[in-house]
Amino acid sequence: MRKERPGIDLSEYDKKIDKKLEWAQREFSQCAKMKLAGDKISKCIMILQQVKDFIPAQNLLNSQELRPNPVKRVTVSANASELSASISWIPDEDNKCVTYTIVRKERKAPTSVVDGTVVAKGLNAAYCKDISLRAGVAYYYAVFAVRENLVSNPTKCNDKIFLCSPLKKESIGYSLTDNSCTIHWTDQEESAGVRIKRCEVGSDTWSTVAERVHSPWTDKDLKMGNQYLYQLCTLWQYASGYCSSESVELMVNVLRRPNPVTIRLKSVEKDGTCLIEWDAATTMGEVELIRVNANTTVIKNQEYDVNVVRGMGQCLWTGSVSRGQIAIKLGVNQEISIACFCVYGTKRVAGNILEISTALPVEIDGNGIQLNGDCMELTVKNIDPNMTRIYCFVESVRNGIPHFATKEMALANQTDCIMDVDGQNEIVLIKKNVPLTKIAVTVIARYGQGTMARYSMPKTFVLSNQPKKKVSYSIEWAEKGFVKKKACRDWLRLTIRSEDGRIPHLCLYTREDGKPMWEDHFGDQGLVVLQEIQATDQKVVTYTLSAKELAGYPKNARVQLFLDPASAQEYEEPSCDTPSSLAMPD
Structure with missing residues (x-):
């Protein structure tokens, strides 16, 4: 100022400068008397900051001599379930009176305390927890030592923190082969794989069956018929271990390949x-x-x-x-x-x-079908107004098993018994040349015309059109006594009277598979004849079986009456009020 403006009076400024220097000198003299080195350094820095207008003081503040040393190795660990990270470091032993500032930055490491997000500052402990993270974002950390606003160089963590997002449940699937299960999912680019835990349903024990695996993965240690629960979580690797995402559960039923259902x-x-x-x-x-x-x-x-x-x-x-x-x-x-x-x-x-x-089937009551020899009358009442045609099929039933007519047969008009309803409330169909045997009568209704026509489900009735035979007979058990409160049969006697000249026969039979016999199973194959007795040409015959003979037969054996060998092959039943078969007693 004296050079630029000669003659200017700067005595006042000189006094202020002298006064500040005198103050600084006194403060430094007191600082020298302090015992702790850390306190001395902090005091010196405070004094220099007060006189930093002087270039030497400013240079000293900017030098590394007064700045704290950087901290040593920084480590991080993550907790994906809490979306948090823990940061720790090793302080420098030469640093005195320092605090710590932790800075976080996405995608790259921070270089200064203002280059990122300050997680914490003014810390005395060498530990910090960051609880404001987001899954799927990579984070880098740096730790700074601070003394009286003087900041050390950053100590960066070599690892980045990446909290994996949980697997999407809809991306997880599995397939079964015998006693193994292959699980597949969509891998995340940043992940180190997937950890899989397994628990058998009904048990509280979880075991880790796979670590850091990528899709697909096969579990070969399964028991057929069991249910298993799996937990899958994604992993990210860093220096001190792995962090994991929240687990996603998967239920697997290890079943045998099912049989088709009809x-x-x-x-x-x-x-x-x-x-x-x-x-x-x-x-x-x-x-x-x-x-x-x-x-x-x-x-x-x-x-x-x-x-x-x-x-x-x-x-x-x-x-x-x-x-x-x-x-x-x-x-x-x-x-x-x-x-x-x-x-x-x-x-x-x-x-x-x-x-x-779902078109309504034809309604036929108990008297709707009348048989008279080889002629049949079918009466249908209360006809639906939308019904346009009725189809009637008559089939001969062999061995008690009807074939049943189908809608396709109606479409092909494979019957000679068709009647158009024409708005009538009641119609009568007449069918001739009906077989003189057991028959199946199937009725199908049509609603509408042409391409809009709908056909009802077939309704089938099984009837006997066999001529009545002049036969009567009786079956009786004779009780000898009681053993352990159970009736003990002594003998079986059957008396048959035939008036049409045919020779009666008696047959005892069972099923070769040992299953119980039913009275409507005369048409089943696999019958085993235990004994057959042929009578003479008498019209009245009496058969007697002893208790000893009866004891040799299985419990599911039946007694069946036949009128001649030919009819026996078709298990023909005589028309009479007395049952034609009787189960063997216990």
């Missing part, structure tokens, strides 16, 4: 509710009923991926096979195709396709 239509109600049934003992697990789209082909016993099955149509019901039946309301006057699938992991084992019509 569904049947049991009944159709007037409101379009259909009762569908199946054999509950066919297999185990779950079954799905799919209303398949038109022209859908399903091959029985073939495996389909679940997504393929979903594309076939609408899922009407899913439930346990053990239920055996389900009522589904499908609506009136509908023609629907329902396919049955058994659940097999992510696969489905196909059963059959059931064609269902």
Whole structure:
């Protein structure tokens, strides 16, 4: 100032400068008397900051001599479930009277205390916890030592923190093969793999079965028929270990490949509710009923991926096979195709396709079918106003098993007994040349005309059109006494009187598979004849079997009467009031 403005009076400034220097000198003199080195350094820095207008003081403040030393090794660990990270470091032993500032930055390490987010400052301990993290973001940390506003160089952590996002449940799936399960998921780019834990349902014990694995992974140590619960979490690696995301659970049923299930239509109600049934003992697990789209082909016993099955149509019901039946309301006057699938992991084992019509079937009461020799009269009353035609099929039943007519036969007009309703409330169909044997009468109704026509489900009645035989007989057991409160039979006597000249026969039989016999199983194959007795040409015959003979027969054996060898092959029953078969006693 004297150079630029000669003659200026700067005595006042000189006095201020001298006064500040005198103050600093006194403070430094007192600082020299302090015992702790850290206190001396802090005091010196404070004095220099007061006189930092002087260039030497400023240079001293900016030099490394007064700045604290950087801290030593910085380590981090993460807790994905809490979205937090723990930071720790080793202080420098030469640093006195220092505090610590922790700075965090995304994607790269911070270089100064203002280059990032300050997590904490003024710390005395060599530990800090960061609780404001987000999953899926990479973080870098640096620690600074601070003394009287003088900041050390940063000590950076070599590891970045990356909290993995949990796996998306919809991306996890599995497939089963015998006693192994292959689990697949969508890997995250930043992850070090997946940790998998497993627990058997019903147990509280979890075990780690896989560590740092990538999709897909196969578990080969499973027991057939068991249920397992898996927990999957993503991992990220850093210097001191791994952090993990929240776990996602997966339930796996290790079932044997289910047998295909065949569904049947049991009944159709007037409101379009259909009762569908199946054999509950066919297999185990779950079954799905799919209303398949038109022209859908399903091959029985073939495996389909679940997504393929979903594309076939609408899922009407899913439930346990053990239920055996389900009522589904499908609506009136509908023609629907329902396919049955058994659940097999992510696969489905196909059963059959059931064609269902909810058009009302023909109502026929007990007197609606009259037989007179080879002529049959079918009377249908209370006809629905929308009904346009009735089809009647008559079949000869062989061995008690009807073939049953189908809608396709009606479409092809494979019957000579068709009658158009024409708005009538009651009609009578007459069928001639009816076989003189056991017959099945099937009736199908048509609603509408042409391409809009709908056909009801076939309704079948099984009747006997055999001529009555002039035969009477009786079966009786004779009791000898009681043993342990059970009746003990001594002998069996049958008395047969024939008036038509045919020779009566007696046959005792059982089933070769040992299952119980039923009176309507005369048409079953696999019968084993235990004894056959042929009479003479007498019209009245009496047969007697002793207790000893009876004891040698199985408990499911039956006594059956036949009129001649030819009819015995068809298990023909005589027409009389007395039962034609009788179970063997205990």
